[in-house]
Amino acid sequence: MKKILLVEDETSVAAFIKKGLSEEGYEVSIALDGTTGLEMAMSNSFDLIILDIMLPGLNGIELCRAIRKQNKSVAILFLTALGTSENIVVGLGAEADDYLIKPFKFIELLARVKSLLRRSEKTASSQNSGSEEQFQLGDLLVNNYTKTVRRGERVISLTSTEYRLLLLFIKNQKKVLSRLEILEEVWGINFDMGTNVVDVYVNYLRKKLEANGATRLLHTVIGMGYVLKESDEDTN
Ligand code: CA
Numbered sequence: 001m002k003k004i005l006l007v008e009d010e011t012s013v014a015a016f017i018k019k020g021l022s023e024e025g026y027e028v029s030i031a032l033d034g035t036t037g038l039e040m041a042m043s044n045s046f047d048l049i050i051l052d053i054m055l056p057g058l059n060g061i062e063l064c065r066a067i068r069k070q071n072k073s074v075a076i077l078f079l080t081a082l083g084t085s086e087n088i089v090v091g092l093g094a095e096a097d098d099y100l101i102k103p104f105k106f107i108e109l110l111a112r113v114k115s116l117l118r119r120s121e122k123t124a125s126s127q128n129s130g131s132e133e134q135f136q137l138g139d140l141l142v143n144n145y146t147k148t149v150r151r152g153e154r155v156i157s158l159t160s161t162e163y164r165l166l167l168l169f170i171k172n173q174k175k176v177l178s179r180l181e182i183l184e185e186v187w188g189i190n191f192d193m194g195t196n197v198v199d200v201y202v203n204y205l206r207k208k209l210e211a212n213g214a215t216r217l218l219h220t221v222i223g224m225g226y227v228l229k230e231s232d233e234d235t236n
Pocket residue numbers: 008009010052053054055
């Protein structure tokens with residue numbers, strides 16, 4: 001049974017989520033504040049951690065950072081009532097894998113939970129298979145065996161979601177990928193959720209790829225999506 005930790009201080013919301021996820025066959029533990037959440041996350045093994053952002057004790061973002069110091073691989077989903085892009089960006093910068101804005105329908109939460117758990121299973125099995133895969137575009141090198149990314153000599157540190165996104169692009173280099181295709185491949189969601197999560201992550205990835213003035217590889221194709229390729233005059 002998949003184990004989920006839910007850190008949420010609103011008891012009614014926590015109870016609602018726990019009831020729904022338990023009915024779907026998940027084992028859900030609840031922490032009502034950030035400090036307890038951290039203790040539970042450190043002393044148990046969870047497949048997924050769902051974090052509210054506004055919490056007493058440690059807030060969700062601080063909690064996410066603290067968990068990530070110990071555990072790079074556990075899937076983390078933020079719940080936030082703070083629907084501004086600024087807060088979302090801050091939250092994802094703390095290395096969560098996805099976010100959901102309150103209020104949400106339970107079915108939306110369930111879709112995210114299933115997709116995050118499927119992704120972490122996939123990552124685990126591909127790590128076990130040990131097949132060596134290397135991809136290159138210009139000075140960009142992705143080693144899918146060691147999960148390392150470099151541009152020339154510079155090592156680029158990516159979160160797991162950024163890495164999956166880059167892997168999709170480099171496996172499909174020069175091909176224009178639509179937001180929906182990206183959402184389906186990277187987030188495992190095959191319908192338009194009306195969020196800008198793809199754009200947010202493309203921007204994160206782009207910033208890291210272009211650090212120190214490196215040339216643009218990840219291009220916007222207006223009205224179509226994104227493409228990874230070496231620069232030419234047709235794109236910006
Ligand atoms: Ca709260």
